Structure formats: C-alpha cells, structure tokens
Amino acid sequence: MPQAALCIAAAATAALVTCWVWRCGVRDKLFQPANGARPAKKSVCAVQGLAGLIGNTPLVRIASLSCVTGCEIVAKAEFLNPGGSVKDRVALHIIQNAFAQGHLTEGGLITEGTAGSTGVSLAMIAHAYGCRCHIAMPDDAAQEKGLMLEALGATVQRMRPVSITNPDHFVNVACRKAAQQPNSIFADQFENLANFRAHLQTGQEVWEQCSGHLDGFVCGAGTGGTIAGVSTYLKQQQPEVQVYLIDPPGSSLYNKVTRGVMYTKQEAEGKRLKNPFDTITEGIGINRQTANFSLAHIDGAFQGTDREAVEMAAYLLRNDGLFVGSSAAMNCVGAVKLARKLGPGHTIATILCDGGQRHLSRFHNPEYLQSHGLLPEAQGSSLDFVH
Numbered sequence: 001m002p003q004a005a006l007c008i009a010a011a012a013t014a015a016l017v018t019c020w021v022w023r024c025g026v027r028d029k030l031f032q033p034a035n036g037a038r039p040a041k042k043s044v045c046a047v048q049g050l051a052g053l054i055g056n057t058p059l060v061r062i063a064s065l066s067c068v069t070g071c072e073i074v075a076k077a078e079f080l081n082p083g084g085s086v087k088d089r090v091a092l093h094i095i096q097n098a099f100a101q102g103h104l105t106e107g108g109l110i111t112e113g114t115a116g117s118t119g120v121s122l123a124m125i126a127h128a129y130g131c132r133c134h135i136a137m138p139d140d141a142a143q144e145k146g147l148m149l150e151a152l153g154a155t156v157q158r159m160r161p162v163s164i165t166n167p168d169h170f171v172n173v174a175c176r177k178a179a180q181q182p183n184s185i186f187a188d189q190f191e192n193l194a195n196f197r198a199h200l201q202t203g204q205e206v207w208e209q210c211s212g213h214l215d216g217f218v219c220g221a222g223t224g225g226t227i228a229g230v231s232t233y234l235k236q237q238q239p240e241v242q243v244y245l246i247d248p249p250g251s252s253l254y255n256k257v258t259r260g261v262m263y264t265k266q267e268a269e270g271k272r273l274k275n276p277f278d279t280i281t282e283g284i285g286i287n288r289q290t291a292n293f294s295l296a297h298i299d300g301a302f303q304g305t306d307r308e309a310v311e312m313a314a315y316l317l318r319n320d321g322l323f324v325g326s327s328a329a330m331n332c333v334g335a336v337k338l339a340r341k342l343g344p345g346h347t348i349a350t351i352l353c354d355g356g357q358r359h360l361s362r363f364h365n366p367e368y369l370q371s372h373g374l375l376p377e378a379q380g381s382s383l384d385f386v387h
Contacts, residue, residue: 050128053082054092055201059209059349064319065336068383070344073335075352076206079324083121085354086202090189090225091121093198095129098185106130108183113171115141116222116283117354118189123154134177136170142282143361164288190223191291199229206230206349207237215346216242218302218334220284220327221253224293226351231297242342245301246334248309250278251285253293257301262287280306280363280372281326283353302337304330306374311385312336313356313363314376323356326363336386 047053058077065073078086098104110126111134112119119135126133135149139158149156159170166172171190178186189195207214217234221227231243247254252262279285286293313329316322324332331350338348362368369375378385 050082050125051092051096054088055081056205057081059206060322060352062316062320062322062332062335064315064381065332065339065383068381069336069339071339071342072347073332073339073350074210074347075328075332075335075350076202077352079328079352079355081121083117083124084358085117085121085325086226086351087117087121087189087354088125089198089202090195090223091118091125091187093194094185094187094189094192095122095125095131097192097194097197099129104129104131104185105183108132108185109134109178109181110185110187111136111174111178112187112189113137113169113174114189115145115170117145117358118187119154120145120148120152120358122187123149123152127153134174136174136177138170142359142363144358148358189225193291193295195223195225196228196232196292196295199226200233201229202226202351203230203233207234210347210349212237213347214238214241214349216244216338216342216348217350218244218246218338218348219331219351220246220248220281220304220334221293221296222284222286222327224286224290224296226353227298228292228294228296230351232295235297242299242338243297244334244338244341245296245298246284246304246330246337247301248279248281248285248304248330249306250287252287253285253289254301254303256289257298262289280368280374281309281330282359282363283325283327284330302334304333304337305387306372308333308386310363310369310374311376311378315378315381315383315385317356319381322352324352325354325356325359328352328354329363333386336383 057080059074060077062073062075081088107130109132110122112122113136115138123133133154135154136157136159138161140161146156159173162169175186178184217230219227234241245253245257256262309326309330312333313324316324335348335350356364
C-alpha cells in the first residue's frame, strides 16, 4: 500500500479509536447508576449520545439540477447533523482530539472566533463533554447566529470587524482568552488539522455512498478543511476524480488555485472594504492560505457571484423543496459549472453545508437582498442565471 494510503488509513483509524474510547470509557464514568445498580441493557439499535448523531448524513440526488445538466448531481445533506451544519464534524474532532491529548478535561473551556456555524457546533457539543464555550464574533454577523449561541449556553463576545492582523480581531481575542486560563483550548478551526482529519471521513462517506462511481467533487472553502479532507480521500481512491473549488466574490483562493498567487483586484490600494471580501455568502472565501487548505488536492476553480448564489437558493426551494444556506447555494452553483465543464453523463458531488434557517436576517431576507440589488428574478427550472 502506498505511504499516502497508510497515512490516511492511520488518521481515520486514530479518529475512530479516539471516538470509541470516549464513548465507551471516559464519558460513561460520569453516568454510573446509583447504589451499585446494574445499568440497563444497551439497545443494539441506538447510537451512543450526541456524538453518535454526527456524520453519516444522507446523500441526496438533486433532481432539478440533474435533469437540466444531464449529470447526476448529488449532495451530502449536512444540515441534518444535530447542530444543523457540516461544522458538527469539525467541532467533534477538535474536542475529541483535545481530550485524547490531555489538553482539555471535564469542566474546561473551549474558545473560538467565528461568525459561522462552528460556534454553534462547539457550544452544543461542549455540553456533551462537560465543558463550557466562549465565542468571539463580529458584530455584523447574522443576528440569529448570536441568539443561537446564547440559547446553547455559550458566552458571546461581539467585536467590531477589523483585519486579522489587528490584536482585536475576534479570532485573536478568542485565542488570548484560552491562553489566559488553565484547562482551556482555542479551537483554531482554520489551522487545527483535526478539521482536515474530520473530513477524511466525509470523503469516505461520499465515495461509499456513490458506490465508487464519482467523476467530480466541488465545494467552497473557508477554513479549507472540507475540500482538503474530502479531496485527499477521493484522490486516494480514484486519482481521476476532478476536484474543483467554487469561490465567492473578493476571495483570493480562486487566484491561488488558478494562478498561484493570493491577490484580487478588490485588494488594490483604496479599494479595501470593511470586510475581507465583498460577498453576502457566509462561511466561505478567505484572503490567506490556511494549514487545512494547503492539504487540498484541487484540479481547478470557478468563481461564483452573489447573484448566482441567491438565485440558486431560490431555485432549489422552488424546484426541489430544499431550503439551504448561502454556502450550500454557492456549492450548487459550482456543481452546475462543473457539470457543464465535464459534460452530460457524469456524477458530481457537493456539500449542502447548512440550511437556510440561520440566514433569515440576510441571505433569505427580501429587504436585505433588495437593498443590495439581489432579489431573485429567475423563474421555472432554467439555469440561465449560472454563467
């Protein structure tokens, strides 16, 4: 077996062993029955706690996109994870890894700087491990995400958006808080390779659910963990699988993949915006290369627009009854672009990262969209809005 295959197999095995040790050993000690009573016989049909609900999500065929493109377009329904997003996988692996390495014990604190779903996943899963959670986030993030974090018992620190080089950037603030007290970890989803390792499992699920018949995979990247882990596993199984990035406006990753440089014209002097990139999509796009993204095996990249993402979200709801978030919509834009590139008769997979419920104040808010000139206009089943 090639060395790369051995490394992947070892990483996947280590993750499974860590999970098994936790589920069958450490955590069970916290819930011993009183008075020496024998525990009830475990049901062979039940998963073990919250961790058992994460991953192994269904692969859904998107009928409308498949019919129009002539390709089989399928997607991992990651919004069916208990925390509602693909980030449950990442949060679980980060926490399990911290316990396995002795960096975190029961009663400890988990911090993270995030405007997205990772905070929700960490806050939820922290309870299952007897830990607390603190999230620093930009104050212009979707309001419902902050409310969800507070409802899950996390302490939330809202920060004015500034450059990542500024000590007061929300990520840097979260990092300092973890460093200031014992039994604390900074989740560090962008650089923590537990993120990448979590998505080796995602890649395995995609491959097995497609029965090994897969021609292409496409998704966006924020931390880069999803595309890195999935592409690594898929390329190990079938090197000819085409892996493509879909990148939102202003992000530098398209240029990194296609030209080898991290630069966009939005970065030119005098054009720097308040936020690192000019897009209404959340959770994807970045202007630096992360440790996770550096492990990705990518054959090419597409650029997507806010208009395409908004129209795609409306299209999926109108034609398939799928109510998805902004990054999931952009991923489906990428799937259509890859289908057109490869031609009819191919099978293409992507990720439905989360549902639309967390995007009601912005991406699915007609008044917000109208103020940005982005109200959906397309009708029917035509995909003419994808360019």
